[in-house]
Amino acid sequence: MSLPHAILTALLERPSSGLELTRRFDKSIGYFWSATHQQIYRELGKLEAEGHIRALPPEQPARGQRKSYEVLPAGRAELERWTAAAQDPKPLRDALLLRLRAAAVVGTAGLEGDLRRHLQLHRRQLEEYREIERRDFPPGKDGPQDRLHHLILRAGIDLETFWTQWLAQALEELPDLPGGPGGGTDVTDGTASSDGARTTPSR
Amino acid sequence: MSLPHAILTALLERPSSGLELTRRFDKSIGYFWSATHQQIYRELGKLEAEGHIRALPPEQPARGQRKSYEVLPAGRAELERWTAAAQDPKPLRDALLLRLRAAAVVGTAGLEGDLRRHLQLHRRQLEEYREIERRDFPPGKDGPQDRLHHLILRAGIDLETFWTQWLAQALEELPDLPGGPGGGTDVTDGTASSDGARTTPSR
């Protein structure tokens, strides 16, 4: 039940059309709550039906027919309620850790390449966050909103930092591990997928 | 598409009944891929229909009528395939960060208590992980499987460490911020919606 609140937040920050929201959910709020345009349009419809937002009359000579929405008092109240309400943290769910656990049983063959790719992606994301920090939060700036936004950004930075470090360490340890199926315990029929390329101890 | 593979991994580690799996998904694999018993039973049915697992004949005088499952070669092959296949990391999705972003607009009133609670929960989880590390990974132990399992555990430890540190810092900064909507220095709201999207690149 967070998507409507993500949208309310975004619309309070700036009234927008569906497409503008979609664009903004590729950055900014989307960094920690992503959404596709289909989700957004559907949710805009619901929020309007509930009286939480309304379409703005097209003041500019609307080219295309984009509808912009703004938040109504009821919507703001709902967002306040939700923000203050207690919510349990969701348990971690990470496919990469699961794959490593699986690899402990069936072997690490074929894993290294994708770990390397993930490392690159996380490094890139980390760089992007740091760039934003340099640009938007220079030393002098610290209004109350800035402080909160900076805090959120630092969560992103620290998380990406964790992943890059952890992945780098995983890659260091990986080449020493058996690559094929039957990596530890089990009887293995030896017929299964062999993969030559992985014997390179790259590093 | 990760639940079936989580189950295959668990069953390879040890053949189990639905209920045993459910129990094991409260710990161990469940630490990074949780599942309810409904999900598990449904998925066991599918996996059996696909020929990836099969029910073991009840060798013990089955009290109750628990069915235990074991993985068939086809299931193991599928798990190998999945483990080696490239997968994109899922974008971060965190309701707490979203709430902070919302709080930057509607005020932080009511947030502190829940942040404190989250901090406690994360500290407890961190302690649990450290306890497991002490118990299961003493200095001497490092077979190939141990190394992988330890690596996974360290990911959990480092993530919880991050959250505890980040939450502690958030709580330090929070009291200085305006608590209610307009309930503080309302300078931020006069020009409000124009600058909400601070982390959004120029536009």
Added chain:
DNA sequence: TGAACCATGTAAGGAGTTACATGATTTC
């Protein structure tokens, strides 16, 4: 013999993803 629990399952619905549809506008 009734209460509590064990073990497996069904049903309904919410939330997210993927693929496709439609009309308007810009561009070549």
Added chain:
DNA sequence: GAAATCATGTAACTCCTTACATGGTTCA
């Protein structure tokens, strides 16, 4: 005037969650 793209939307499907159902077992 055809092609590309903009902007909004529908439809179908998967995955997960919540609530409930059913029959067996233990034990007081």
